[in-house]
Amino acid sequence: MDSATWQNVLDLCNRLSGVTYENLTKIIRLEQSGSATRARNLDDSFQNDVDSWMGGGTCFSMTWHLYQSFKDMGLSPRLVMGHKRKERNIHCALILPDQFGFKNSDFRINSEFRTPNSEFLFDPGYLIFDPLPIPLPAPFGTGEAFFPLVPNSVRLVRPAQDALELWTGGAGGPMKLRFEYPLEGVSVEEFKQHWSESFYREMMTYPVLNRLDRDQGIQYYYQKGNLVIRDKDGSRMERIPEAERVGKLSEIFHIAPDLVERALGILKR
Secondary structure, three states: OOHHHHHHHHHHHHHHOOOEEEOHHHHHHHHHHOOHHHHHHHHHHHOOOHHHHOOEEOHHHHHHHHHHHHHHOOOOOEEEEEEEOOEEEEEEEEEEEOOOOOOOOOOOOOOOOOOOOOEEEEEHHHOEEEEEEOOOOOOOOOOEEEEOOOOOEEEEEEEEOOEEEEEEEOOOOOOEEEEEEEOOOEOHHHHHHHHHHHOOOHHHHOOEEEEEEOOOOEEEEEEOOEEEEEEOOEEEEEEOOHHHHHHHHHHHHOOOHHHHHHHHHHHHO
8 A cells, every 4th residue: 555545544543542442331322222233333323533432442343443444545454353262253353455565664563574465453452553464374474473562562373374363462471362363354244243242241241441551551451340550561450449440440541430430330230
């Protein structure tokens, strides 16, 4: 692709990197609308404006935002679903072909794995806001590629032509397999079906918030009362008392306190 389009891709990723992954607005929309399809349609209608998310989004809303934006640029993105052990279609990401043969090597990340026919993985729902060139499988390529992102390094493993694995790890710890992606992708209709089903998964019964301070290289992750702070030196965990929860979550994850309070109230009921 031409350099101007590529810069637009990077600018979009930079803007999205300031968005918090959170399920609070998802919980509110489900309670408001009474059905997953109507709740998803609220996201679907407004995803091209990140400000409309009321503060954040999940992997589905972030990935859909990228998909719509890339289509508007005249690009040909592909939606893919992520599987984790026995749980299928619990995550999603995006594949973007380097469809115009752009030769410039001025990438924000390592480009040594890029080939003339590269495809890029975009996984904003896992707080990866850099386009990662996907390695070719053996014997045509290395079969894997390592990206020293901060605070979580990423390894992409290509065990077969149609398969991709996402591994991450930080601060010298072991890399862990996070998701497996069949690279053939899914249709928009199938993607939206999995999106609707996600409203009834177990993770919607408790708050999940995840934010990356890209400039400082710090990740904040909150689940079930526990806050994990991860940087280049490792992780530490602290418990947020219930009385302080609304104020602390609002401050750390940049979400309005009334939205935090409303979502936590829905979960209590």
